[in-house]
Structure formats: C-alpha cells, structure tokens
Amino acid sequence: MNVQAWTFAIVGLSFALYIGVAIWARARSTLEFYVAGEGVSPVANGLATAADWMSAASFLSMAGLISFLGYDGSVYLMGWTGGYVLLALLLAPYLRKFGKYTVPDFVGDRYYSQLARIVAVVCAIFVSFTYVAGQMRGVGIVFSRFLEVEIHFGVLIGMGLVFFYAVLGGMKGITYTQVAQYCVLITAYLVPAIFISLLMAGSAVPQLGFGGAGPGSGDYLLDRLDGLHAELGFAAYTSGSKATLDLFAITAALMLGTAGLPHVIIRFFTVPRVRDARSSAGWALLFIAILYTTAPAIAVFARTNLLETVSERPHAELPAWFRSWERTGLIEYRDHNGDGRVQYVGAASPHRNELEIDRDIMVLANPEIAGLPAWVVGLVAAGGLAAALSTAAGLLLVVSSAVSHDLLKRAIHPGISERGELFAARASAALAVVVAGYLGIDPPGFVAEVVAFAFGLAASSFFPVLVLGIFWKRMNREGAIAGMLSGLAFSSSYIVYFKFVNPAANLPEHWLFGISPEGIGAVGMLLNTGVSLLVAALTPPPPPEVQRLVDEIRLPRGAGPAHEIRA
Amino acid sequence: MSQGSDPRGASGYWRAHLRLLAGLLCVWFAVSFGAGILFVEALNRVRIPGTGFPLGFWFAQQGSICVFVALIFVYAWRMRRLDARFGVAENGPS
Numbered sequence: 001m002n003v004q005a006w007t008f009a010i011v012g013l014s015f016a017l018y019i020g021v022a023i024w025a026r027a028r029s030t031l032e033f034y035v036a037g038e039g040v041s042p043v044a045n046g047l048a049t050a051a052d053w054m055s056a057a058s059f060l061s062m063a064g065l066i067s068f069l070g071y072d073g074s075v076y077l078m079g080w081t082g083g084y085v086l087l088a089l090l091l092a093p094y095l096r097k098f099g100k101y102t103v104p105d106f107v108g109d110r111y112y113s114q115l116a117r118i119v120a121v122v123c124a125i126f127v128s129f130t131y132v133a134g135q136m137r138g139v140g141i142v143f144s145r146f147l148e149v150e151i152h153f154g155v156l157i158g159m160g161l162v163f164f165y166a167v168l169g170g171m172k173g174i175t176y177t178q179v180a181q182y183c184v185l186i187t188a189y190l191v192p193a194i195f196i197s198l199l200m201a202g203s204a205v206p207q208l209g210f211g212g213a214g215p216g217s218g219d220y221l222l223d224r225l226d227g228l229h230a231e232l233g234f235a236a237y238t239s240g241s242k243a244t245l246d247l248f249a250i251t252a253a254l255m256l257g258t259a260g261l262p263h264v265i266i267r268f269f270t271v272p273r274v275r276d277a278r279s280s281a282g283w284a285l286l287f288i289a290i291l292y293t294t295a296p297a298i299a300v301f302a303r304t305n306l307l308e309t310v311s312e313r314p315h316a317e318l319p320a321w322f323r324s325w326e327r328t329g330l331i332e333y334r335d336h337n338g339d340g341r342v343q344y345v346g347a348a349s350p351h352r353n354e355l356e357i358d359r360d361i362m363v364l365a366n367p368e369i370a371g372l373p374a375w376v377v378g379l380v381a382a383g384g385l386a387a388a389l390s391t392a393a394g395l396l397l398v399v400s401s402a403v404s405h406d407l408l409k410r411a412i413h414p415g416i417s418e419r420g421e422l423f424a425a426r427a428s429a430a431l432a433v434v435v436a437g438y439l440g441i442d443p444p445g446f447v448a449e450v451v452a453f454a455f456g457l458a459a460s461s462f463f464p465v466l467v468l469g470i471f472w473k474r475m476n477r478e479g480a481i482a483g484m485l486s487g488l489a490f491s492s493s494y495i496v497y498f499k500f501v502n503p504a505a506n507l508p509e510h511w512l513f514g515i516s517p518e519g520i521g522a523v524g525m526l527l528n529t530g531v532s533l534l535v536a537a538l539t540p541p542p543p544p545e546v547q548r549l550v551d552e553i554r555l556p557r558g559a560g561p562a563h564e565i566r567a
Numbered sequence: 568m569s570q571g572s573d574p575r576g577a578s579g580y581w582r583a584h585l586r587l588l589a590g591l592l593c594v595w596f597a598v599s600f601g602a603g604i605l606f607v608e609a610l611n612r613v614r615i616p617g618t619g620f621p622l623g624f625w626f627a628q629q630g631s632i633c634v635f636v637a638l639i640f641v642y643a644w645r646m647r648r649l650d651a652r653f654g655v656a657e658n659g660p661s
Contacts, residue, residue, distance in 0.1 A: 066628075071607075074627035078599045081632045085595050088639045089588055093646075207629060211618035220619025238611065238624045247604050255599075273657050275647055282639035289632050296628040554581060555655045 003368075006378030014184050014382045018389075021180045040175055042276045046283025048175045049267045051182035053288060055131070055391035056138020057451040058295075059185055060384045064362030066299035067306075070229075072240035073299065075250040075518075079455070081285060081292055082251070083258020086463075088281035091259055092268040094470045096277040097553045099560040101269070102398075103262040103462065104406040110469045111477035112546055114411050119484050121411075123461040124262045124402045126488065128395045129436060130454035131263075135392045136440025141360050142384045144328050151328060152441050159437035175270065178394075181386040186290060188383020192367040192376050193294045196301045199370060206297035221300055228307045233349025237303070243508065249519030250452070256525050257455025260462035262402075263394045274556035302366040307344070309369060310355065314340050321368035330358035392436075396429045403428035453495050456521025460487030464529040473550045479536030487528030494520045580653035587645055591638050598634045603627035 001009070040048070058080065066073030098106055104124055108117030136155050144154030190206075197209035201221060213220045225237045235241040258264065267284075268277045310318065315333060325331040333342060336352045344355040364384065367376045404425035408416050416424070461484045468475040468483075495517045498506040508514050515523060541547075552558070602610055603626045610623030650656035 071624055071627060074603060074624075077628055078603055078631050081635050082595065082599050085591070085635050085638050089591060089642055208618075211615070211620040211625070213619065222619040222621075222624075238621050239608070244604060248600060251600065251604065275643065275650065275657065278643035278646055279640070282636065282643055285636050285639055289636050292632055293629050551577070555577060556650055556657050557655045559657055 001374060003374045003377045006375045007381045008378075010375065010378040011382045011385060014386060017180050017184070018177050018386075022177045024176070040270045040272075042271055042280040043283050044175070044179055045267065045271050045276075045280045046287055047182045048178040049264065049280065049284035050287035051178040051185065051386070051390040052267060052394040053264060053284065053391070054182075054185060054291060054387050055451065056135050056141075056384060056388035058288075058291060059189065059387035060138050060141065060363050061134075061360045061451075063295040063298040063302065063366075064359040066296055067303040067362050068357075068359050070235070070237035070240045070303075072242045072247065073296075075247055075254065076452075077292055077296065079251045079254025080258060081289060083255040084281055084285040084288070086255060086259035087264065087268075088278055088285075090467050091265065091470070092277040092281050093274045093556065094553045095265060095466075096268050096271065097274050097556060097559050098549075099269075101266075102401055102406055103265050103466070104402060105410070106469070107465065107480065108406070108410065110546065110549065111480045112543065113477040113481065116477050116481050116484075117406060117411055119481055120462075120465075121402045121406045123457070123484055123488055124406075125399055126492070127261065127454050127458045127461070128263060128398045128402075129432065129439070130457060131261075131451055132392055132395045132399075132432065132436035133439030134451040134454070135388045135395070136436050138360070138384065139388045139392075140440055141330070142364065142381050142388070145325070145330075145361070145364060145381075151330070155437055155440045159433050159440075178390045181390040182287065184386040185383040185390075186287070188379045188386070189291050189294060191379060192370070192372055193298050193301075195372055195376065196305075196366070196370045197297060200301055200304070206301075207293045210297035210300040221304065225300060225304050225307075228304065228311075229346070232307065232311065232345045233351075234346030235348075237300075243514050245513060246508075246511075246515050246519055249513075249515040249522040253456045253459050253519050253521030253525070254452060256459035256463045257457070257521055260458035260466065261455070262458075262462070263391075263398045265466075266398065267394075274559045298363065298366060302362045302369065305366070305369045306357075306362075310342050310344050312341050312343065315342055316340065318342070319369075321365055324368075325361055325365060330361050332356040396432055399432045400425040400429040452518045453499075456491050456495065456518065456524065457488060459521035460491040460524025460528055464525055464532060468529070468532060470550065470553065473547045474536060474541055475532065476536050476539055476542045478539040479532040479534075482535040483528040483532030486531045487524045490527050491521050491524035494524075576653050577655070580649065580655055583649055583653070584646065587642070587649070591642055594634065595638055598626060599631040603631050 062073075062076050062080075065076060095103075095106060098109075100106060100109065102124075104117050104120035107120035108114065136159060137151075139159075140151045140153075140155030140157075142154070143157045144151040193206040194204055197203050197206040200214060201209035201212040202215040203209035203212050210221055214224070222238055229235065229237050268280060271277050271280050310322070315335065322331065326333065332355070334354050334356075336354050337343070342355055343349075343351045343353065344357075345351050345353050364377075364380055367380055404421045408424050409421055464487070465480045465484055469480070494512070498511075498517045506517070508516075511517075512520070512523065602623060607623030607627060610626065611621035613622040614620065615622060615625055647656070
C-alpha cells in the first residue's frame with residue numbers, strides 16, 4: 001500500500017474512533033453523569049486539555065519552525081508551556097471556585113458591568129478566530145499533501161469536516177473525544193521520532209537522542225548541525241539570530257497569552273473540586289510536555305536530514321518526497337545559477353538561495369525524508385488532523401457560546417428561548433468556520449505564527465484583567481474596560497499594520513524597541529495593566545458585594561458543582 | 568453559606584499562599600527567562616557532560632519545560648497542605 005492508501009485507512013479509522021467515543025459519551029451524559037458535581041477526573045481532564053491545547057500549530061508547525069529557527073525557536077517551546085504555570089498558579093483554581101460557564105461570565109460579574117461583558121466577548125471572538133484560522137491552514141496542508149491537491153482545496157475540505165463534526169455532530173462529550181484524539185496524536189508524534197532517533201543517534205528516547213552522537217561517528221548531532229549551518233551560511237543552530245529583547249517579549253507574550261486563552265480556561269470549569277483544577281493543570285502540562293520535549297529532537301533530526309539530502313544534489317536526482325511536496329507548491333526550487341543543482345543556503349553564503357521551503361511541512365515530510373515505511377506517514381497525517389480538529393472544536397465552542405450565552409442570553413436579549421439560543425450558537429459557529437476558512441486560505445503567516453498572534457491578543461486583553469480581578473480587590477469596572485480596550489487596540493493595530501497594511505516595513509529597524517509583531521502582546525499586556533491600574537485608582541472602588549465575591553473565590557471551600565457548556 | 572471562619576485565618580492563608588506563589592514564580596522566571604534567554608550565552612559555554620547539549624540551549628529547549636511540570640505539581644501539593652492547615656479545604660471526594 002502506498003502513502004495515500006495508508007493515510008485514508010488510518011485517518012478513516014481515527015475518525016471512526018472519534019465518532020464512536022462521541023456517541024458513547026453522549027449516552028453517558030444522558031445518564032446524568034455530571035449531576036452532583038462529579039465532573040471529569042483531573043487526569044482525564046488533563047488529557048482532554050492537552051488535546052484541546054495541542055493544535056495544528058503544536059503538532060505540525062512547531063517542530064518545523066524550530067528546525068528553521070534553531071535556538072530562536074525556543075520561544076515557542078518555553079512560551080507555550082510556561083504559560084501553564086501562570087494559569088495553574090494565578091487563574092484556574094479561582095475561576096473554578098467562581099463557578100460560572102465562560103470567561104466573559106467572570107468578567108461581566110466581577111466587574112459588575114454589561115459593557116465589560118461585551119468587551120470581553122469581543123476579545124474572546126477576536127482571539128478565537130485568529131486561532132481557528134491557524135488550524136484551518138494546518139488542516140489544509142494535511143489534506144492537500146495526502147489527497148495531492150492545492151492547499152486551497154485542502155482548506156475547503158477541512159472547513160466542511162470541522163463544520164460537520166463540531167456544529168452538527170454535537171458538542172456534548174467533546175471531552176472524551178479529545179481524550180481519544182490525544183492518544184492518536186501522541187502516538188503519531190512519538191513513533192517517527194523514536195524511529196529516527198534510533199537511526200540517527202542510536203537512542204530510543206528522542207529527548208536524549210538529539211543531544212547524543214551519531215552511531216559510528218564520534219561527533220555530536222548538534223555539533224554536526226552547527227557545522228552544516230556554518231558551511232551553508234546559516235546562523236548557528238544552537239545560538240540563532242534574534243535580538244534578546246525580542247526573544248524575551250515573544251516568550252512573555254506567548255506565556256501570558258496562554259494563561260489568557262478562553263478555550264483553555266474553560267477546561268478547568270469541569271473538574272470536581274478546586275484542588276483538582278490545580279492538579280489537572282499539572283497533568284495537562286505533563287501530557288503536553290511529552291510532545292513538547294520531543295519537538296526539538298524532531299527539529300534537529302529533520303534539519304540535519306534535509307540539509308544532508310538536498311544540499312548540492314542535482315535537482316533531477318532528488319527523492320520522491322521532494323517531488324510530491326513541490327507539486328503542492330510548498331517547496332519551490334529556482335535554479336538561479338543554472339547548474340541543475342540545489343543550493344540551499346543562508347544569508348551569509350556567497351551563493352544565491354534557490355530553495356524555498358514552507359516551514360509547516362517539516363513534521364509531515366520528516367518520516368519520508370528519513371525513509372520510514374508508508375504507514376508511519378499515514379499515522380502522522382492522522383495525528384495532525386486529530387490535533388487540528390480537537391482544537392478547532394474547542395475554539396468554535398468558545399465563539400458560539402460567546403455569541404449565544406454571553407452576548408445574547410446574558411446581555412442583549414435575556415428572554416431568548418432555549419431553541420433560539422441553540423440556533424444562535426450553531427449559526428455563529430457556522431459563520432466562524434467560513435471566516436476562519438477564508439483566513440486559512442490566505443493566512444498572514446505560518447500556522448504557528450498566526451496562532452502566536454492570537455496569543456498576543458489574549459495576553460493584551462484578558463490576562464491582566466483576570467489576574468488583577470482576583471489579586472487586587474480595588475480593581476474596578478472602569479479600569480477593566482479601559483485596560484481591555486487599550487491592550488486589544490494597541491496590539492491588534494500593531495499586528496495589522498505590520499502584517500497587512502505595510503508588510504514591506506516589517507523589519508527590526510521599524511519595530512517598537514525592536515520587538516516584532518509576535519512579541520508585541522507583552523507590551524500590550526503592560527499597557528493594559530498600566531491603564532487599568534491608573535483608571536481604577538481614579539474611579540470609585542467596586543461595590544462591597546463584589547469585594548466579598550473576590551474574598552469568596554480566594555478560598556476553595558464551598559465550591560459549587562462542575563459545569564459543562566452545552567450547545 | 569459564608570466561609571465563616573476566623574478572618575485572621577483567611578488572611579493568614581492568603582498571605583502564606585502569596586509567599587508560596589512568589590517562590591514558585593521566581594523559579595519559573597529563573598529557569599526560562601533567566602537560563603533560557605538572558606544568560607543563555609554564558610551558560611552555553613558549559614556542556615552537559617556526556618552529551619552534545621550546550622547548557623543554555625538545553626534549558627531553553629527542554630530543561631525549562633521539565634521544571635514547569637514539577638512546579639505545578641509542587642504547587643498543587645503545597646496548596647493542599649495549606650488548605651488543610653488553615654481549615655479552608657473543600658469537603659467531599661476528589
């Protein structure tokens with residue numbers, strides 16, 4: 001069987017698994033599994049959170065980005081994991097004690113203001129959209145490669161699938177489906193990594209393998225890679241080239257954004273007790289870390305393989321995987337010097353670079369480059385889809401509940417009927433899929449970069465408002481609204497300017513303090529905090545019942561039953 | 568039902584918990600922004616013995632993640648003890 005056949009087979013099996021689990025879980029909830037505060041166990045919740053969290057960005061894109069960026073790619077590794085510490089320590093237990101359904105719910109009640117609720121809804125929709133767009137592109141890449149079509153069609157197919165699965169397939173039981181998806185994606189990620197680690201470093205543990213030496217030769221893989229980079233005019237793999245302040249800002253933006261993502265925060269509302277919110281965050285990060293500590297290994301293996309396979313080879317002699325990816329348009333070769341050979345070089349080389357490679361393809365191409373059997377490639381495709389679908393479903397849930405629950409039911413039209421609310425939820429999810437699909441076809445960057453923007457927006461809008469709401473009783477509605485608006489406006493206009501309005505100017509010399517659009521969320525967060533503190537100090541304090549609310553949420557005792565969004 | 572108990576207890580709990588947070592967040596910062604970014608070049612002069620990992624690079628790409636997982640579990644464990652000590656723990660099974 002060839003790659004395409006294996007892909008259909010394994011992907012088909014995985015989809016059957018999800019549908020089966022969704023049906024089984026749905027039956028369980030009609031047995032009233034969630035009554036009396038039982039909720040989902042911390043470990044299961046951790047697995048679901050990990051799958052919900054690990055999107056196409058983590059699975060497909062991140063290792064590829066790291067393989068091209070080297071040390072600079074650490075911003076994604078640290079940024080997307082460090083934020084969980086902030087989430088666990090500063091937010092999850094208190095929001096669980098607060099006991100409502102959504103993040104805008106908390107903002108609306110804590111800041112005793114419908115305007116604050118609406119601003120929070122706008123922020124949630126902004127953030128979730130950007131994030132979903134990244135997923136659509138990831139889905140498009142997988143479909144386009146393995147159905148061998150242009151990436152645009154791949155996105156359209158992905159859109160249709162997510163629409164069916166998330167909107168019409170029912171959102172109850174998403175948690176257990178995500179547990180199944182975690183199992184698929186982690187297997188799909190580890191299997192090729194272990195194979196390649198054995199081949200290239202003689203170790204079955206990729207995390208150790210990439211620090212080791214190749215079997216036979218004495219030289220360490222990292223040294224070999226640094227050497228290859230130096231030869232070809234790239235910056236050293238282990239030191240990268242970004243400015244320290246930019247690295248600091250991007251990492252901070254990603255960490256703060258992680259802790260401010262609505263679709264992650266709501267995952268902690270479903271555990272039985274406040275103390276489970278704490279340990280569940282630990283489990284989630286553990287399951288996430290299994291993938292995230294493997295990614296840099298894959299990056300090193302993939303990069304080494306790529307450079308050794310492609311460099312100075314005659315184009316006509318390149319292996320089959322190269323041709324297949326060229327057909328999708330994600331690899332482009334231009335023979336500038338007419339010698340028929342591929343010069344893949346960096347800025348410091350005397351030659352002109354002839355090869356353009358889309359960074360999102362590295363994880364998918366890696367097993368082929370390493371010559372692994374066809375079923376491994378099919379497995380990786382299934383894993384990528386599992387990651388994208390699980391996250392997309394979670395995000396669409398946030399968008400649709402933001403519109404139907406937060407906006408319509410709790411703000412604009414409290415008298416709306418159940419059926420009306422449900423219809424609004426489905427309609428807004430449908431619209432969200434369409435808009436996200438459009439953005440997926442024409443994204444402003446690679447999957448992981450697009451997703452990084454979502455984080456910047458979450459960091460600038462939600463994070464300070466939530467943390468200050470819990471840790472500073474004096475924080476009031478005027479401060480919160482001013483903070484959210486200023487943070488969101490600043491970060492989004494900075495990003496839109498450099499990525500859409502004037503992309504030619506998107507260079508370090510034009511950036512504020514040398515901080516890129518990916519990192520500006522950290523500055524937005526500081527701006528939000530500063531504005532919030534200033535405005536709150538100048539306006540009346542919150543009413544006593546709100547201050548009592550804050551006292552209440554700081555103590556675990558007396559927590560209500562777990563909640564799950566129904567749609 | 569209000570949390571009822573001694574307000575001194577509640578504020579003692581909050582302060583003890585803030586101290587714990589401060590300690591954990593210092594480690595969080597040191598291992599990521601510190602070892603992984605600000606001091607990475609200095610640390611890279613050291614190799615982890617028996618491997619090809621420059622130390623700063625390793626912290627940035629793997630070490631910090633491992634510490635993060637440990638930090639959260641330490642937090643959960645210490646908070647459980649703090650909850651019990653100040654009598655603010657929840658009832659019922661987990």
